[in-house]
Amino acid sequence: MNIETLQSLFLQRFGGEGVLYTSPGRINLIGEHTDYNGGFVFPGAIDKGIYACIALNGTDRVRAYSADYDEFCEFGLREEDKPAEAWARYIFGVCREIQKRGYAVQGFDTCFYGDVPLGAGMSSSAALESTFAFALNDLLALGIDKFELARIGQSTEHNYCGVKCGIMDQFASLFGKAGHLMRLNCATMEYEYFPFNPKGYKVVLLDTVVKHELASSAYNKRRESCENACRHIAARHPEVQYLSDADMAMLEEVRDEISDEDFLRAEYVIGEKQRVLDVCEALERGDYETVGEKMYGTHHGMSKLYEVSCEELDFLNDVAKECGVTGSRVMGGGFGGCTINLVKEELYDTFIATAKELFTARFHHSPKIYDVIISDGSRKI
Ligand code: GLA
Numbered sequence: 354m355n356i357e358t359l360q361s362l363f364l365q366r367f368g369g370e371g372v373l374y375t376s377p378g379r380i381n382l383i384g385e386h387t388d389y390n391g392g393f394v395f396p397g398a399i400d401k402g403i404y405a406c407i408a409l410n411g412t413d414r415v416r417a418y419s420a421d422y423d424e425f426c427e428f429g430l431r432e433e434d435k436p437a438e439a440w441a442r443y444i445f446g447v448c449r450e451i452q453k454r455g456y457a458v459q460g461f462d463t464c465f466y467g468d469v470p471l472g473a474g475m476s477s478s479a480a481l482e483s484t485f486a487f488a489l490n491d492l493l494a495l496g497i498d499k500f501e502l503a504r505i506g507q508s509t510e511h512n513y514c515g516v517k518c519g520i521m522d523q524f525a526s527l528f529g530k531a532g533h534l535m536r537l538n539c540a541t542m543e544y545e546y547f548p549f550n551p552k553g554y555k556v557v558l559l560d561t562v563v564k565h566e567l568a569s570s571a572y573n574k575r576r577e578s579c580e581n582a583c584r585h586i587a588a589r590h591p592e593v594q595y596l597s598d599a600d601m602a603m604l605e606e607v608r609d610e611i612s613d614e615d616f617l618r619a620e621y622v623i624g625e626k627q628r629v630l631d632v633c634e635a636l637e638r639g640d641y642e643t644v645g646e647k648m649y650g651t652h653h654g655m656s657k658l659y660e661v662s663c664e665e666l667d668f669l670n671d672v673a674k675e676c677g678v679t680g681s682r683v684m685g686g687g688f689g690g691c692t693i694n695l696v697k698e699e700l701y702d703t704f705i706a707t708a709k710e711l712f713t714a715r716f717h718h719s720p721k722i723y724d725v726i727i728s729d730g731s732r733k734i
Contacts (some may be wrong), residue, residue: 354420354466356404356734363406366418367462371406372492373734376483378402378469378476379525380558380693380725381684382534382549382644383651384629386659388519390579390622391540391595393629396521397549397727398529403480404734405465407488412460417444420466430458435513443478446509447485454505456495470721472564474685478514479522482506487527487731499527500542502731516569517576518686529730536633540595547633549727551641554679555701558691559708560721561665568688575618575659582619585610597626621658625651645680645695652682652692661687665716672711676704691723 356373363371377398384394410416416427419440426441428434430452436445448458465484469477486502489495497505506523510516524537530546537544583596585607593599596619604619611619628647635643652670656662662670666683669692673681680695696704705722712720 356406359404359406359420359464359466362418362420363408363462363464366464367408367410367416369408371408371462371464372488373404373406374484374488374491374732375402375404375734376480376487376526376731377529377728378480379522379529380475380556380727381521381525382693383632383647383682384625385651385655385683385685385687386575386579386661387597387622387625387629388521388537388539389517389576390583390597392597392622392626394519394521394537394539395534395547395629395632396525396537397534398525398730399469399475400726400728401467401469401475401723402526403465403467403469403477403484405463405484405488407461407463407492409492410460410462414460415444415448416460416462417441418464420464430460439514440481442513443481443509444485446513447482447489447505449513450505450508451486451489451495451497454497454501456493456497458489459493461489461492470560470723472690473558473560473562473721474683474687474690475558476522476526476685478510479506479526482509483523483526483731488733491733503527514569515573517573525730527731529728531729532727534727536629540597547636549636551695553698554641555696555698556725557694557696557701557705558684558723558725559669559694560691560723561663561669561689561712561716562718562721563663563665564689565663568686571661571688572686575661578615578618579622582607582611582615596622599623617658617660621654624654624658641679641695645678648680648682648693648695649674655683655687659687663687663689665689665712666692668715669708669712669720672708673704676700676707678704693725
């Protein structure tokens with residue numbers, strides 16, 4: 354599929370021309386599960402995204418065709434019109450969230466496809482939400498700023514898809530800039546672009562191609578643990594609004610008041626906050642060894658304290674370590690998906706070959722390999 358085919362699909366199905374929009378998936382160098390804790394994240398948009406052809410249709414109904422699933426869905430714009438198809442709920446949710454903010458949404462026709470691998474931790478769902486939020490804002494001249502468009506995508510996840518996610522994925526998709534990572538403070542929404550072109554290194558994703566069941570409920574449970582730990586700390590330290598505002602000493606004070614599980618989750622989040630800051634500093638010095646060391650630190654925390662890794666991801670992380678890869682860790686929410694790896698160019702081929710061979714011998718399917726190209730955010734094509 355490409356955008357020319359998409360346009361002819363649109364013409365065949367709806368007769369006429371639509372406008373093309375795209376929004377990308379994302380990587381995250383470091384700062385995982387910190388967004389909903391008011392911490393820092395460090396993502397960048399990638400060269401894989403969702404592409405949609407859209408035109409207003411003069412009715413109050415949406416007619417949507419998913420080229421990837423070869424499925425068509427038509428729905429209205431009232432709360433009770435929620436479609437049964439999971440993919441259509443993202444589009445419906447975006448429309449509803451725009452309406453809830455006081456804007457009028459009109460019916461439209463759309464065909465879309467994507468090349469962000471599903472369930473790989475590269476945020477295909479945020480790419481879908483951002484595409485439609487950005488497109489409707491533009492087509493209907495609503496004048497909503499990009500922060501609010503990101504919140505519209507996030508509320509779609511919360512209210513229509515059952516994931517109590519943070520703001521990182523939608524932010525990265527909408528604000529992405531080629532060649533740059535973004536450090537976002539999720540408490541204040543202040544952000545900064547960092548040029549990212551690690552000379553002599555490559556960034557590569559190794560996709561386990563597994564996505565474990567119940568990932569959304571496990572994700573929501575992590576969030577509850579963090580909020581619980583934060584409540585206990587805030588009772589003694591009212592200045593603590595988010596868990597990321599706390600330090601280890603504060604967490605120690607409430608050790609006996611919270612479960613061991615909640616303690617471990619909070620310990621990870623507090624450690625991760627410092628790792629993001631250390632990585633940003635190291636990047637400014639061109640010190641990739643430190644960047645890599647912190648990435649391994651994150652993997653360890655996500656695996657042993659936050660417990661969102663899995664056998665396949667831990668295996669890939671071990672292989673990276675044994676091959677001498679500079680940095681490696683599970684990326685995104687976890688429970689399957691990818692590792693992100695910072696690898697010296699001269700080691701790249703050996704690493705990929707070894708990882709493929711060992712992984713396939715162990716799990717009987719090959720991992721998928723994606724070279725990372727940091728690209729622009731949401732746009733009209
Ligand atoms: C998912 C969520 C994000 C973020 C990451 C973990 O991608 O959508 O908000 O919490 O997990 O960092």
